[in-house]
Amino acid sequence: KNQVEQSPQSLIILEGKNCTLQCNYTVSPFSNLRWYKQDTGRGPVSLTIMTFSENTKSNGRYTATLDADTKQSSLHITASQLSDSASYICVVSDRGSTLGRLYFGRGTQLTVWP
């Protein structure tokens, strides 16, 4: 069964600290892996997209890694800010159909305290 599991479910850190969010998936075949940031009551916004051949990609203070062999990804946030408080969603796409089916994790709820 194709699944995307994220950990931790929730995380609280102090402003300025770093943190790492985890994503494990069983989706096969694999096309790409995305990380989204979703503010409360808003739609998700893309942070990074990585294909099979990419093992790291950065977007400002966000750095995503991908190990396609172990089917694991992480999102590292550096020097956290209050505005980083949001849900971070890992999404994996397969290439088994023309639709490019997306499998969503439940997200990690990050809270940054001052």
Place this chain on the structure above:
Amino acid sequence: EADIYQTPRYLVIGTGKKITLECSQTMGHDKMYWYQQDPGMELHLIHYSYGVNSTEKGDLSSESTVSRIRTEHFPLTLESARPSHTSQYLCASTSSSYEQYFGPGTRLTVT
């Protein structure tokens, strides 16, 4: 920022009413999607479209229907709203480079 819009943003409606959630995008994307998301849960695909006059049901059984008469417009209709339909509904479209853009969502409450 993505040019994909949803209206209304919030809707409170009584049981049995017919409602239409609007979604439009100005990016010329062929593929569009509707997702349902409950608090703290993953997004579930309820409808998708490859292009004009093409619509398919997604993974999550839904009593809603959709239409795609124009590329930019993908409305979702509930013929008779029930409290079980209370949820957040997210519309999205996909570019040719895998990037999926989401609208701001409609939070629906059926009383």
